[in-house]
Amino acid sequence: MNNTADVIVIGGGILGNATAYYLEKRGLHAIVLEGSDHIGNGGSSRNGGGVRQSGRDVRELPLVMYGIKNIWPTLSEELGVDCEYHQDGNLRLGKNEKHKEILTRLATNAKGCGLDVRMIDGKEVREINPYLSDEVTCASWCPTDGHANPLTTTLGYYKCARALGARFVTGEFVKEIRLVKGRAGKVVCASGDVYEGDNVVVLAGYDSRAILGTVGIDVPMTRSLLECLVTEAQPHMFDQMLGTAEADFYGHQTKHGSFVFGGSSGFEGYNKDNGTPISNAITAPCICRGIMKYFPILSKAKIVRTWAGWSDKSADGVPVVGAIEEVPGLYTSCAMTGHGFGIGPAVAHQLAQLIATGETDVDLHELRYDRFHAKI
Ligand SMILES: Cc1cc2nc3c(=O)[nH]c(=O)nc-3n(C[C@H](O)[C@H](O)[C@H](O)COP(=O)(O)OP(=O)(O)OC[C@H]3O[C@@H](n4cnc5c(N)ncnc54)[C@H](O)[C@@H]3O)c2cc1C
The missing domain is CATH 3.30.9.10 (D-Amino Acid Oxidase, subunit A, domain 2)
Known part of the structure; x- marks a missing residue:
């Protein structure tokens, strides 16, 4: 098997599946590494299905509003599954x-x-x-708030990402990211398997903290x-x-x-x-x-x-989303704080755009990973 792709995605939850889908749509090949034996085994298949903007921190609102305006209303049609999305307030x-x-x-x-x-x-x-x-x-x-079915949505993204060419490997628990010429380029798994890509996206829930820690990045969560x-x-x-x-x-x-x-x-x-x-x-x-x-x-x-x-x-109740500037080629969305299902499609869409073009439709500045650092 070829273990090389444009992007190595770590984590097979809604974020991993949807990011792989949007990357493949943009012509970037993704390999998704899921540590457990099942796709969607984390919070993505266990959540309450809330797709809401109200009650969210204002730093998070532009992204969640973007998803509710541009992605959720047509998602069932796009993925060919019934996401059971209701926008009834x-x-x-x-x-x-x-x-x-x-x-x-x-x-x-x-x-x-x-x-x-x-x-x-x-x-x-x-x-x-x-x-x-x-x-x-x-x-x-x-x-304009609502709810949807976490299982059909997560697996809908999985099905469509695979159909577009993404490769999914379950039971592949990531231990470490290694730098290649200063970029995040290699991903080493507990099995001993190594995957290589031009970019690495860490979407592994709480385990993202340990994985990012292997290249010296700490997200407090x-x-x-x-x-x-x-x-x-x-x-x-x-x-x-x-x-x-x-x-x-x-x-x-x-x-x-x-x-x-x-x-x-x-x-x-x-x-x-x-x-x-x-x-x-x-x-x-x-x-x-x-x-x-x-x-x-x-x-x-x-x-x-x-x-x-x-x-x-x-640590501050708001997700961390975007590029890690100290480590070129490294991206994450983690510390989702119980909001990651509703916001997930927008996060994945914007991450894929960021990796493919270097730009995003939504300003992600407020969600930066380094906002916790002491200001000098
Ligand atoms: C009970 C409950 C209710 C919730 N209700 C809501 C709600 O109503 N609305 C809402 O928006 N959000 C809700 N959430 C939060 C939401 O489910 C999560 O924020 C969202 O699913 C996060 O998606 P994810 O892809 O980041 O993480 P996950 O779905 O957790 O996926 C991460 C994946 O990474 C894998 N992984 C971990 N470590 C490694 C490793 N080292 N190597 C490879 N793979 C690894 C895991 O096995 C997992 O499959 C709820 C969560 C729970 C638990």
Whole structure:
């Protein structure tokens, strides 16, 4: 097998699959190295499906807005799979004055970046979603937010990248990047296999920190466990994405009727850690307690399954995306902080453009890897 390509992509999540797809579309050949035995085995097949702009840090907004305007609406057609993308808005719910303050601040910041988001009262909330309880007194409403199916989207990119010529190697765990004439040129795997390319893109979630560390680059991030649950299928109720100011749950109703909800018990740090993300018996009841206050109608819905996944959490809560200037030929998108599904297509699209042309449609300056360095 030829282990040489224009670009060696490390990580087979949504970012790796989509970057390979956009690179191949631009005529650059990609080899994708996935450390586990399965494509999409990380957060990309375990997430809550939120594709939202509201509630995001303003530094991240231009990129996520770009994806929602230019990529998501036609993605199912482009990939030939049903990404189950719904652009029916996001209600971020509040129950008291403190929540209203949090939501108002986020909405004001986002409006300043040109996002269509506004505060609404409890009455208007229930006009949009009549299933919500009277406890909800306010919400931020962003009509262009939505949700999609993480599995079909990630595997859709995989299928199309392969069809265009990208090569995927699973069970190929990357240990090290080596420089060739000062550029990132070689990728060494635990198997002993070596891959060579003109460019290397590190898209390996939390493991990106160790991989980038082999060429002296440190992206400050930690690993955190996120959990989700899915209910039995229910009659169709609504298509909005939901979140809360309190961050006690978020979720949506899927195409076949079940609800997918994510949330936290606060005890995730104490879960058994053998490397495999395992959900905690406490988390689902905690999420449900939150949901029942907002959605009494779901109090009898049965939970079918729970699951967990690792998230790569940036030190300042915002992803790191772009070129690593100290090491020519090296690029990354990591520390996605639980936002990487919704923003993933735009990140991959811009990375491929950057590698192919040296330019991007969206200014990535605020997402630079070296923003954490002490300023002299
Ligand atoms: C429970 C949960 C809910 C979430 N909800 C949302 C949401 O609603 N909306 C949203 O936008 N985001 C959400 N996220 C975050 C989102 O899933 C991630 O940000 C996104 O999937 C990141 O994609 P990725 O390709 O960077 O990472 P991953 O999907 O984690 O892929 C990285 C891949 O790299 C591989 N890898 C690791 N180390 C190596 C190595 N050394 N060599 C080779 N391969 C390696 C891994 O096996 C993995 O397959 C959620 C995450 C979780 C866990």
